[in-house]
C-alpha cells in the first residue's frame with residue numbers, strides 16, 4: 001500500500017487582498033511545498049475566523065473570499081495539487097472547536113501575545129467578542145481536524161501553534177488514545193520575511209495601516225507606491241551615508257532580489273551586499289535604489305498578474321475549485337471527528353448498548 005502523505009494546512013482570513021508580505025512569507029513557501037509533491041496540502045479560507053471581528057461586515061468577508069482565491073491561483077497554487085477550502089462549509093471544524101473550548105481557560109486565552117496585540121490594534125476596549133478571544137481554539141480545531149503535521153506560517157502564528165499543541169496534549173491525556181496529532185510550524189527561510197515592514201517604514205505591512213503593496217497591484221500602482229516609499233530620513237543628499245536597517249527598500253530587496261536581478265537591472269553590483277555597502281558609505285541615491293526595487297518587484301509580480309487575469313474571467317470556475325476542495329476537506333475532517341466522538345464517548349448512535 002502506498003504510504004499516506006503528511007498533511008499540511010495553512011489558511012488566511014478573507015478580509016482583503018494579500019500583499020507582498022504574504023508572498024514573501026507564507027505564499028512562496030506554500031507553492032514550494034506544493035511542488036515537492038510530498039505532502040497533501042490544504043489551503044483554507046478562514047471565513048469563520050474573519051467573522052470573529054467582522055460580524056457586522058459579512059459582505060466584506062464574502063467579497064474577500066473571491067479575492068483570496070484569485071490571489072492563491074495567481075501565486076501558483078494549483079487546484080489539481082492543493083485543496084482550496086472554505087472553513088464555514090466544513091461542519092467538523094465548528095464541532096471540534098466546541099470540544100476544545102472546554103480544555104482551555106479564559107486566562108490562557110488572554111495570555112496569547114498575538115491576540116493581545118490585535119485587541120490593542122483593533123481598539124476593542126472592553127467589548128471583545130467572545131468568538132474573537134477564542135479564535136486560537138478554532139484555529140487549533142482547523143489544524144487538528146485535518147491531522148496536519150505541518151503549518152507554514154509567519155512568526156505571529158507561533159502562539160496559535162503552541163495553543164494547538166497544548167490542546168492536543170490535553171485531549172489525548174483526558175480522552176485517551178492518540179487521536180490528534182501535534183503540528184509543527186514551517187517558518188520562512190529569509191529573516192526579512194518575518195513581518196515585512198510597510199512602505200511607510202512604521203510597522204508591519206497591514207491593510208489597516210494603508211502601507212501595503214498588493215500582489216494584484218498593477219504596474220502603475222506599484223511604481224507610485226515604490227516612488228513614494230519611506231527610506232532613510234537621514235539620507236538627504238546622495239553623498240550622505242545611508243542606513244539599510246529599517247529601510248523598507250532594502251528590506252524588500254532582501255526578501256525578493258536575486259543575483260540574477262542585479263545582472264539584469266543593476267549590473268554595477270554583483271549582489272545585495274555590495275549595493276548595501278555602497279548605500280551605507282554614501283554615494284548611492286534613493287531614486288536609483290527604488291528604480292531597481294521596482295524592476296525586481298514588477299518582474300516578480302508580472303506572471304502572477306497574468307494568471308490572475310486568466311482566472312478572473314470565470315467566476316463559476318472559481319466556485320467550482322472551492323467546492324471540490326471543500327468536499328475533500330469535509331471527508332477528511334469527518335473521519336477525524338468520528339474518532340474524536342468515540343474517544344469522548346459521545347458516539348451514542350454508533351455503539352452497541
Ligand code: TRP
Pocket residue numbers: 009010011012013044046049139142143151153157
Ligand atoms: N490565523 C490565520 C491568519 O491570521 C488564519 C488561519 C485560520 C490559519 N486557520 C488557520 C492559519 C489554520 C493556519 C492554519 O491569517
